[in-house]
Amino acid sequence: MKNVLMSDNGVDSANRVVDLRDLYNEEDPFRLGPTYVSAYRSRLNANLAFFDGLDGKTDWTTQPDGTHPLTDLLLADFLVVDAAKPYAEDSYFEIERALLEGEAHTTCGGRSLNDDAIDTLYTLIVNAFHGPRVSDGVDQATMPASREFPYLPQPNLDPPEPVSVPTADASQ
Incomplete structure (x- = not known):
């Protein structure tokens, strides 16, 4: 879930240099450390407002300081x-x-x-x-x-074929 919510969508003007996803995933979800918590909040506030607007209307009203109503709920990752x-x-x-x-x-x-x-x-x-x-x-x-x-089900005995990804030829 945090790979979606903490991704850099270009809307978080305060934290565009650091990929916060790995930092957040290293945190204890019950006790976030003080070092990056304001960066996490900023990213969630920006991204949640962005996602809310994808359907052309606003369903979530942010607070005057820009805090999104889902930020605290989703910041507590449990x-x-x-x-x-x-x-x-x-x-x-x-x-x-x-x-x-x-x-x-x-x-x-x-x-x-x-x-x-x-x-x-x-x-x-x-x-x-x-x-x-x-x-x-x-x-x-x-x-x-x-x-x-x-x-859990039995393993899929007929999995899809892996998609080949073109790679750069280092000899050229």
Whole structure:
């Protein structure tokens, strides 16, 4: 998720020199160190505003200082799970979404193995779930996970052929 949210889209004027993704991924998500936290916030504020505008309208109102409403939520890079609530296959961000809307959550939250998490993330940041689902074009795994232990499917015996990438000929 942070590779999308912390990428340099050219909209963060304060932090264009440093790729923050690796720095952020080295952090403890429960206790971000003080060295780069303002850079992370700046990047998220800029990128979240950028993503919100991709559909031509603003669904998230930033604070007067430019802070995006999702910055603190997404800066805390962990999911909350409520084991007292029922499981749902598509519960990714359900607890966080309910919190943002001032409602009670109805599922355990978290993320299931078959959840289309990227589409959910894109829909959250682009239209705040107030519009159509935003898709990355990949709707499911080639081999969906089982709903019974051990959950993971058998290896794909017919994987796609690797794409060859042209390389520069060093002898020329």
